[in-house]
Amino acid sequence: xxxxxxxxxxxxxxxxxxxxxxxxxxxxxxxxxxxxxxxxxxxxxxxxxxxxxxxxxxxxxxxxxxxxxxxxxxxxxxxxxxxxxxxxxxxxxxxxxxxxxxxxxxxxxxxxxxxxxxxxxxxxxxxxxxxxxxxxxxxxxxxxxxxxxxxxxxxxxxxxxxxxxxxxxxxxxxxxxxxxxxxxxxxxxxxxxxxxxxxxxxxxxxxxxxxxxxxxxxxxxxxxxxxxxxxxxxxxxxxxxxxxxxxxxxxxxxxxxxxxxxxxxxxxxxxxxxxxxxxxxxxxxxxxxxxxxxxxxxxxxxxxxxxxxxxxxxxxxxxxxxxxxxxxxxxxxxxxxxxxxxxxxxxxx
Amino acid sequence: xxxxxxxxxxxxxxxxxxxxxxxxxxxxxxxxxxxxxxxxxxxxxxxxxxxxxxxxxxxxxxxxxxxxxxxxxxxxxxxxxxxxxxxxxxxxxxxxxxxxxxxxxxxxxxxxxxxxxxxxxxxxxxxxxxxxxxxxxxxxxxxxxxxxxxxxxxxxxxxxxxxxxxxxxxxxxxxxxxxxxxxxxxxxxxxxxxxxxxxxxxxxxxxxxxxxxxxxxxxxxxxxxxxxxxxxxxxxxxxxxxxxxxxxxxxxxxxxxxxxxxxxxxxxxxxxxxxxxxxxxxxxxxxxxxxxxxxxxxxxxxxxxxxxxxxxxxxxxxxxxxxxxxxxxxxxxxxxxxxxxxxxxxxxxxxxxxxxxxxxxxxxxxxxxxxxxxxxxxxxxxxxx
Numbered sequence: 215x216x217x218x219x220x221x222x223x224x225x226x227x228x229x230x231x232x233x234x235x236x237x238x239x240x241x242x243x244x245x246x247x248x249x250x251x252x253x254x255x256x257x258x259x260x261x262x263x264x265x266x267x268x269x270x271x272x273x274x275x276x277x278x279x280x281x282x283x284x285x286x287x288x289x290x291x292x293x294x295x296x297x298x299x300x301x302x303x304x305x306x307x308x309x310x311x312x313x314x315x316x317x318x319x320x321x322x323x324x325x326x327x328x329x330x331x332x333x334x335x336x337x338x339x340x341x342x343x344x345x346x347x348x349x350x351x352x353x354x355x356x357x358x359x360x361x362x363x364x365x366x367x368x369x370x371x372x373x374x375x376x377x378x379x380x381x382x383x384x385x386x387x388x389x390x391x392x393x394x395x396x397x398x399x400x401x402x403x404x405x406x407x408x409x410x411x412x413x414x415x416x417x418x419x420x421x422x423x424x425x426x427x428x429x430x431x432x433x434x435x436x437x438x439x440x441x442x443x444x445x446x447x448x449x450x451x452x453x454x455x456x457x458x459x460x461x462x463x464x465x466x467x468x469x470x471x472x473x474x475x476x477x478x479x480x481x482x483x484x485x486x487x488x489x490x491x492x493x494x495x496x497x498x499x500x501x502x503x504x505x506x507x508x509x510x511x512x513x514x515x516x517x518x519x520x521x522x523x524x525x526x527x528x529x530x531x532x533x534x535x536x537x538x539x540x541x542x543x544x545x546x547x548x549x550x551x552x553x554x555x556x557x558x559x560x561x562x563x
Numbered sequence: 564x565x566x567x568x569x570x571x572x573x574x575x576x577x578x579x580x581x582x583x584x585x586x587x588x589x590x591x592x593x594x595x596x597x598x599x600x601x602x603x604x605x606x607x608x609x610x611x612x613x614x615x616x617x618x619x620x621x622x623x624x625x626x627x628x629x630x631x632x633x634x635x636x637x638x639x640x641x642x643x644x645x646x647x648x649x650x651x652x653x654x655x656x657x658x659x660x661x662x663x664x665x666x667x668x669x670x671x672x673x674x675x676x677x678x679x680x681x682x683x684x685x686x687x688x689x690x691x692x693x694x695x696x697x698x699x700x701x702x703x704x705x706x707x708x709x710x711x712x713x714x715x716x717x718x719x720x721x722x723x724x725x726x727x728x729x730x731x732x733x734x735x736x737x738x739x740x741x742x743x744x745x746x747x748x749x750x751x752x753x754x755x756x757x758x759x760x761x762x763x764x765x766x767x768x769x770x771x772x773x774x775x776x777x778x779x780x781x782x783x784x785x786x787x788x789x790x791x792x793x794x795x796x797x798x799x800x801x802x803x804x805x806x807x808x809x810x811x812x813x814x815x816x817x818x819x820x821x822x823x824x825x826x827x828x829x830x831x832x833x834x835x836x837x838x839x840x841x842x843x844x845x846x847x848x849x850x851x852x853x854x855x856x857x858x859x860x861x862x863x864x865x866x867x868x869x870x871x872x873x874x875x876x877x878x879x880x881x882x883x884x885x886x887x888x889x890x891x892x893x894x895x896x897x898x899x900x901x902x903x904x905x906x907x908x909x910x911x912x913x914x915x916x917x918x919x920x921x922x923x924x925x926x927x928x929x930x931x932x933x934x935x936x937x938x939x940x941x942x943x944x945x946x947x948x
Contacts, residue, residue, distance in 0.1 A: 273847055277777070306848035318840035323862045333848045384848065
């Protein structure tokens with residue numbers, strides 16, 4: 215696989231031109247994805263997680279959206295410099311997407327088999343075997359019973375879970391190296407959610423693809439992620455391996471998010487305040503107006519750079535002044551004393 | 564990952580087999596074949612058959628100059644008509660026959676409107692008579708017989724009327740029935756060909772404008788505005804005045820200048836479709852704009868298109884009748900409008916010459932409107948009033 219990560223996003227800025235001004239929905243986001251691993255982008259609505267995921271293959275609507283800065287390296291190529299046609303060849307073939315709402319992702323006028331065949335057809339990744347057989351194979355692979363009968367079904371004849379399986383089959387048709395799943399389980403009920411997550415894990419093991427999983431649901435994160443990137447208002451707040459994040463959340467925002475989760479012992483505590491207006495984000499740390507630990511240094515300048523949470527080379531970093539040299543992280547523990555050491559078996563996979 | 568790709572690495576696409584499994588491939592083949600036959604026949608007509616000679620002369624001795632039982636010199640409009648019918652057969656009739664469940668559903672919805680069912684029956688009958696009739700009945704000009712001019716319809720004129728010309732005769736003794744039969748074909752040719760043209764242009768323009776957006780949308784829709792405010796009828800009169808009236812020209816002009824309403828309708832519908840997740844999914848799967856417009860946007864606005872098509876047919880039929888009534892029609896055709904116009908002078912003494920084609924025109928336009936309304940209700944329950 216080589217030393218280079220499969221995907222390396224550096225300082226990505228995606229801005230939208232709106233009536234109220236220019237909105238930097240993604241503002242300097244960096245992360246990597248290694249081949250075969252699952253990275254979760256976590257954040258509230260409006261944190262820029264979907265825009266980040268869609269910027270990778272430039273699926274954002276242009277205009278009004280535009281990638282104004284940053285680089286996206288995928289398998290040795292710089293995606294922001296590729297022409298539309300080159301990107302098109304990549305989409306669905308090397309990088310596939312699964313979207314949130316399976317009811318709407320499938321075109322109601324075609325049988326599902328034909329829609330899966332479409333991806334095969336677009337990328338000419340068919341072959342000597344009849345496409346119909348490959349489609350049935352794919353349906354079988356995503357766990358659809360009696361795939362030979364289901365190929366001719368129209369989307370409305372399938373349940374929500376089945377539809378999402380079909381959507382996943384569509385994404386797998388091109389044998390992608392990277393699957394970008396944007397809240398693929400949000401529209402499904404909990405039992406189906408678990409099935410789909412398990413399916414994704416099985417497929418990942420089988421096919422060795424990397425997954426970029428976008429979600430707001432920390433429960434889902436605990437179940438599927440290898441590494442987690444926490445986004446807030448277009449900035450990366452914290453990045454860590456999944457068990458690190460759940461056991462030792464470093465950034466006050468991550469801690470606040472975890473405190474919102476029920477079933478972790480103690481009261482669930484909503485985060486006070488609101489997400490800052492995207493057109494006019496606060497100076498300094500984006501989270502400081504809602505942060506119980508904010509000090510003067512939080513209010514000035516830019517978002518603090520990602521600092522090592524622990525010395526020792528782990529990839530656990532937080533964008534908080536307290537992790538810059540010269541600050542004591544102990545300060546973070548005082549006002550939230552009851553929850554200093556969140557105990558979370560959720561972190562285990 | 565190379566090893567993982569193994570089970571899926573193949574050498575070439577076999578899309579035909581995939582579609583063949585659904586019985587679509589053979590139909591497409593048939594369509595291509597039918598198209599080729601038509602094209603071949605067209606070439607035969609234009610290259611090998613001398614101008615002025617009939618294309619088909621069956622029965623009798625055959626050959627140039629000889630008397631034949633069935634003589635049919637296929638005109639360019641008729642070739643076009645055949646092409647449009649072929650398109651309709653393969654893109655409307657065949658899919659309906661293939662998807663029986665949907666067809667049954669639409670039929671159940673359509674049946675709720677009794678008037679529309681009757682209208683559909685009437686139009687079907689009219690179409691059959693219009694297509695087959697000219698082969699059975701001779702052209703009106705061959706029945707010119709001044710001795711039997713102004714014969715009233717059967718049962719109304721006493722001794723003058725006869726079963727031979729049941730609907731009466733005109734000033735030259737031509738049978739009204741023959742004029743009607745030949746007029747049906749003209750009306751259907753105008754209605755269907757011009758609609759096919761207008762629908763094709765309007766759908767593509769509307770769908771592209773909606774999906775691509777930006778300045779493409781702006782340019783296309785501003786042109787549509789222009790065409791909508793432009794007095795096309797005056798332009799038609801001018802062009803016909805300059806270049807002479809031929810049915811082909813009239814049809815082409817109506818088709819090419821009559822699609823702006825359809826384009827607007829399709830655009831508004833396609834705007835919604837462009838926002839749908841399946842369009843985005845297709846983008847994410849690497850589909851090109853052309854592919855998305857053709858395979859995702861247009862199929863999803865087809866119910867709007869079909870309704871708009873049905874409702875624009877009578878507009879074109881009326882348009883041609885109007886031109887003919889004003890004397891700008893093709894003098895070599897037997898359009899209803901021309902017959903109505905010719906009978907104007909004799910309205911006092913021989914009312915049937917104008918009235919009977921007028922009734923046919925009225926009923927046909929009405930029937931298309933009823934069918935169009937019922938189709939709209941059947942395909943889009945939201946618009947049910």
